[in-house]
Amino acid sequence: xxxxxARPALDTILLGSLYTMMALGLTLTYKVTKIPNFAHAEYVTxxxxxxxxxxxxFGFVGVAGVLAVVVSFLAAAGVALGVDELVFKPLFRRGAxxxxxxxxxxxAGLVLRYIVFIGADLGNLLSEKANLSAKTVWVIGxxxxxxxxxxxxxxxxxxxIVLHVLFVGTRVGKGMRAMAxxxxxxxxxxxxxxxxxxxxxxxxGGLAGVAGAFWAIHNPVTPELGWRALLWIFAxxxxxxxxxxxxxxxxxxIVAAAENFGISLLNRAYGVDVGYKPMxxxxxxxxxxxxxxxxxxxxxxxxxxxxxxxxxxxxRERARRLRASRG
Amino acid sequence: xxxxxxxxxxxxETLADxxxxxxxxxxxxxxxxxxxxxxxxxxxxxxxxxxxxVFFYSVGAYVAGILVAHVVSGLxxxxxxxFGAPAARVRFEYAVAxxxxxxxxxxxxxxxxxxxxxxxxxLASFPALRLRxxxxxxxxxxxxxxxxxxxxxxxxxxxxxxxxxGVPNPFVWITSLGxxxxxxxxxxxxxxxxxxxxxxxxxxxxxxxxxxFGRLLKAVRDDELVADVLGKRTRRVKGTVLxxxxxxxxxxxxLYAFHAQSIVAGDYIPQVTFLVLAMVLLGGAANHRGAVIGxxxxxxxxxxxxxxxxxxxxxxxxSPVDLNYLRYIGIGLxxxxxxxxxxxxxxxxxxxxxxxxxxxxxxxxxxxxxxP
Numbered sequence: 001x002x003x004x005x006a007r008p009a010l011d012t013i014l015l016g017s018l019y020t021m022m023a024l025g026l027t028l029t030y031k032v033t034k035i036p037n038f039a040h041a042e043y044v045t046x047x048x049x050x051x052x053x054x055x056x057x058f059g060f061v062g063v064a065g066v067l068a069v070v071v072s073f074l075a076a077a078g079v080a081l082g083v084d085e086l087v088f089k090p091l092f093r094r095g096a097x098x099x100x101x102x103x104x105x106x107x108a109g110l111v112l113r114y115i116v117f118i119g120a121d122l123g124n125l126l127s128e129k130a131n132l133s134a135k136t137v138w139v140i141g142x143x144x145x146x147x148x149x150x151x152x153x154x155x156x157x158x159x160x161i162v163l164h165v166l167f168v169g170t171r172v173g174k175g176m177r178a179m180a181x182x183x184x185x186x187x188x189x190x191x192x193x194x195x196x197x198x199x200x201x202x203x204x205g206g207l208a209g210v211a212g213a214f215w216a217i218h219n220p221v222t223p224e225l226g227w228r229a230l231l232w233i234f235a236x237x238x239x240x241x242x243x244x245x246x247x248x249x250x251x252x253x254i255v256a257a258a259e260n261f262g263i264s265l266l267n268r269a270y271g272v273d274v275g276y277k278p279m280x281x282x283x284x285x286x287x288x289x290x291x292x293x294x295x296x297x298x299x300x301x302x303x304x305x306x307x308x309x310x311x312x313x314x315x316r317e318r319a320r321r322l323r324a325s326r327g
Numbered sequence: 328x329x330x331x332x333x334x335x336x337x338x339x340e341t342l343a344d345x346x347x348x349x350x351x352x353x354x355x356x357x358x359x360x361x362x363x364x365x366x367x368x369x370x371x372x373x374x375x376x377x378x379x380x381v382f383f384y385s386v387g388a389y390v391a392g393i394l395v396a397h398v399v400s401g402l403x404x405x406x407x408x409x410f411g412a413p414a415a416r417v418r419f420e421y422a423v424a425x426x427x428x429x430x431x432x433x434x435x436x437x438x439x440x441x442x443x444x445x446x447x448x449x450l451a452s453f454p455a456l457r458l459r460x461x462x463x464x465x466x467x468x469x470x471x472x473x474x475x476x477x478x479x480x481x482x483x484x485x486x487x488x489x490x491x492x493g494v495p496n497p498f499v500w501i502t503s504l505g506x507x508x509x510x511x512x513x514x515x516x517x518x519x520x521x522x523x524x525x526x527x528x529x530x531x532x533x534x535x536x537x538x539x540f541g542r543l544l545k546a547v548r549d550d551e552l553v554a555d556v557l558g559k560r561t562r563r564v565k566g567t568v569l570x571x572x573x574x575x576x577x578x579x580x581x582l583y584a585f586h587a588q589s590i591v592a593g594d595y596i597p598q599v600t601f602l603v604l605a606m607v608l609l610g611g612a613a614n615h616r617g618a619v620i621g622x623x624x625x626x627x628x629x630x631x632x633x634x635x636x637x638x639x640x641x642x643x644x645x646s647p648v649d650l651n652y653l654r655y656i657g658i659g660l661x662x663x664x665x666x667x668x669x670x671x672x673x674x675x676x677x678x679x680x681x682x683x684x685x686x687x688x689x690x691x692x693x694x695x696x697x698x699p
Binding site: 036087090091094096097098099100101102103104106107108109110111113114115117118121122231234235238273275276278279282283285286289290293 | 376453454457458460461462464465466468469470472473476477479480481601604605608647648649652653655656658659660661662663666667670
């Protein structure tokens with residue numbers, strides 16, 4: 001049992017951490033600015049390339065390693081801020097709807113992605129691996145724990161703690177939450193919405209950039225890296241209704257677990273081909289939107305327990321109504 | 328959309344080259360025009376952002392491909408693998424020998440593809456009832472990707488990653504009529520059919536949206552609640568428009584399958600939807616003529632920034648920057664700039680023009696027996 005479940009479990013930890021890191025930024029910006037940002041994935045790509053360039057020039061030992069991650073954070077944060085200032089903010093002033101914002105973000109994503117393509121093409125980096133590979137520390141069954149696992153989990157934990165403190169304990173975080181729930185009210189209450197909006201984009205872009213840095217160590221980087229992961233990021237965020245902070249963390253790991261455990265169990269039990277794996281995350285998007293568009297947001301333990309307890313009576317009620325309407 | 332036409336232009340004949348270029352551009356334009364009109368009905372008029380357009384488009388293409396692959400291979404007595412190159416050769420030979428069969432299959436594919444697209448459109452109307460704009464858009468993008476991944480992975484359906492090869496041009500027999508008929512004649516005939524269908528779609532959409540139904544669509548888009556309160560069946564309207572739009576998109580897919588002569592899962596990526604969306608926004612949402620103009624402009628941009636097209640015109644792109652990258656950057660910039668500076672597009676939206684009834688009301692008052 002352990003020997004075939006170890007690998008999906010370890011993949012879940014690694015990919016779940018990556019999805020979480022990427023999705024946190026998406027949730028944050030959706031919540032504060034109401035933009036379903038399709039360009040978010042490109043920030044990951046930019047972060048990944050920043051790390052590749054840094055590592056391949058300066059190495060990844062000690063200060064250089066920290067520097068690479070910092071540069072990834074700054075590069076992606078800068079681009080995120082720039083996109084907001086140049087694209088989203090002018091549209092916001094014109095009162096664009098979330099749908100128009102989505103279309104604009106698709107446009108921004110196309111521009112960024114192909115600028116990265118041009119840069120990567122000219123620099124011969126179309127598929128480039130950082131000169132650095134995760135070392136295996138420990139082998140369990142068919143999986144192996146690597147140094148990447150050992151760094152990414154504390155990183156995600158650190159990010160979550162910092163964000164938690166930011167949202168709960170600081171004025172800025174309070175301002176963000178205020179803007180999320182009512183923009184006009186936040187502004188008339190004297191909250192510096194411009195500053196908070198900028199900070200939000202810097203945080204979101206930066207988190208995506210750090211996720212990109214880890215991708216660069218995990219896999220070869222291509223200009224389409226972020227774009228390929230985009231719907232997975234959305235799946236994680238959508239599980240949280242695109243609004244819940246803790247829901248997003250759960251969402252990232254749930255998406256990773258569903259696809260890794262799902263496909264290896266299906267493969268073992270029914271011989272389902274691994275090629276179907278991407279369908280799982282995409283099916284999650286569709287299913288969540290159809291069943292509960294708010295995702296985990298506002299869901300409490302009591303709701304879940306109550307939901308399960310009342311399930312038989314609800315089914316009976318539905319059946320009774322159906323019979324009544326027929327007969 | 329990648330061009331993988333079956334017949335290469337003959338060497339050294341400028342006229343044939345130009346005709347080849349023209350038919351290729353005009354066919355693609357016709358297909359994109361149909362897609363743009365259908366998205367315009369759904370998005371421009373009814374406000375339903377069907378960003379799964381490429382899915383309905385691929386439904387048509389796969390219906391055509393699967394139908395042709397099975398029927399023609401069966402009739403030709405081919406019992407080997409259905410989708411690969413050997414089967415494709417058998418199908419091309421059969422199509423030359425039996426013009427009636429392949430043309431009939433083309434018509435059948437149009438009808439079946441349209442029906443299948445409509446059926447899937449009806450299914451898509453269920454999320455549309457529950458979700459508002461941006462969420463619906465994300466859902467439909469995901470639906471398109473799920474189906475693409477599935478077709479890519481499930482080989483028995485449509486050849487998996489390689490796809491279906493050998494969907495013959497319905498007019499492939501024209502060249503066998505006489506010794507001096509050029510290959511381009513097949514393509515010209517097919518281009519004519521595609522443009523004809525595009526015109527039919529345009530007229531149909533114009534008629535539909537200038538009827539009271541058009542006003543109803545705009546009412547649902549502008550304020551669903553008000554339309555609901557006024558007793559309009561908004562759910563039914565959304566369902567209807569998605570069925571019509573998806574059926575149109577599927578017809579476009581059938582036309583593309585017979586044009587490209589092969590169906591590859593990699594062609595049906597979300598970028599196609601985004602391109603169509605760009606056409607609608609550029610031309611002007613809720614305006615079919617605008618959508619067609621948008622389709623024309625972006626098809627020309629799309630085609631004339633392909634190095635292969637430029638080479639036919641005698642221009643060789645030799646900068647270190649790949650032209651394809653610049654094209655996508657241009658499309659992205661255009662989306663942003665249109666939204667920012669001209670959200671109403673090239674041709675702004677106009678009020679619905681309901682045609683005057685044939686018999687004036689005054690005549691009906693006179694007794695209603697004779698018409699002037």
